[in-house]
Amino acid sequence: MGKDLDGRLRRLHACRDADVIIELGCDLADAGRDRDAERCFRRAAELGAALGWFNLGNSLAARGRVEEAADAYEQALAGGEADAWVNLGLVLEELGDLAGAMRAYEGAGRAGDSQGGLQLAFLLREQGESEEALAVAEQVAATGDAGAAAVVASWQWAATGDVALEGELRMGAGRFAGARTALAALLRATDRLAEARFTLERGAKLGETPAWLPLGNLYVEDLRDLEAAEEAYRAGIAAGDPYCHHNLAVLLAERGDLDGALEHFRLGAADGDDLAAQALRELEG
Template identity: 75%
Template structure:
């Protein structure tokens, strides 16, 4: 296989078939040879293929060269490769250019890509525009997007706590993890604690990181099982939910393990959790 790739690569400069060059670049990328793949995609771009620019952007982004990736995606869009909108939005978010990311995600929506339009809703919500975010997601839900419908149910539950949302939350539990968390919250607040536990534990078994924090809180507040709660918080941290640091710290502090509590508050604060940062300041840490 390597000899075949190397032979095709040696003929790269003489090749004027952009599709063949892109195919070679994809094969090289699949083989983990990203530098050689980059050469191919640049060659395809030289031959006038917008898809070459798009694939080049993907390789550059994967290698951490996000500013160069932005330029490649923009060139791809200029050439008519509309699939580049979504990836452009993602790298602009990584660069902190939120206004640019919003523009890119709007471009995705205009091109008919519901995934990108939903990314726009998430970004608007992160920027403190929940009503605009809900409007975008609701439009997608009305058009038949099941994931967007689950997102809408979750956000409306967070905002209103309306028990009438139960059917929508149930319909969305396997579409959007936040809907599962919302359903568990609804069940708990309406006295159905056994089912709430089942719903959260199922989410955890499915690998949904968002389930661990409320599950840990359930073990602590409903069952009084600190050992199970600690395991849940630690599993949440391992799954990437940095908010679990704060609740684990509270549990450790209640046990008298102040050093452990401070350590987790520092970790949470370092990951941007304002709740952990505030608690750390209160402890003088």
């Protein structure tokens, strides 16, 4: 396979068929030869292929070269490659250009890409525009997008605590991690602890990061299984949930491990958790 790729790569400059070059670039990328793949995508882009620009953007973004990736996606869009809208939004978010990211997601939505609409909804919610975010997600769900319907149900539960949402949350649990955790919260609220536990443990086994914090809370508050709770919080931290630091710190403090508690309050505060920051001030004050 490697020899075949090398032979095809040697003929790159003589080739003027952008589709063939892009196919070679994808094969090289699959083989882990990112630099050679980039050469191919650049060559295809030079030949005027919008898909070459799009794949170049993906190659650059995957290696953290997000400014160059944004330029490549812009070129892809100029050439008519509408799939580049969402990816442009993602790299602009990474660059901190939230207004630009919103425009890109709106462009994706206009092009009929439901993922763009959902990304816009998520970004609006992160900016505190919960009502507008829900409205956007509802618009996407109205097109028949099941993932968007799951998002809508989970956000409606967070806003209302309406147990009538159970059916929608059950349907959405396999499509959006937030729907599964919302379903578990509903089950806890209606005294179905065994099923709530099963639901969260299922999410954790599937690698859904949002499942760990409420799972740890269930172990502490309902089952009084502090060892399992500690394991859940630590797993959540390892999976990238910074809010698990605070709850783990509280657990450690209750056990008398103040040094461990301070460490996790500090880590949580450093990751932007206001509760952890407040607890840290109280302990250090």
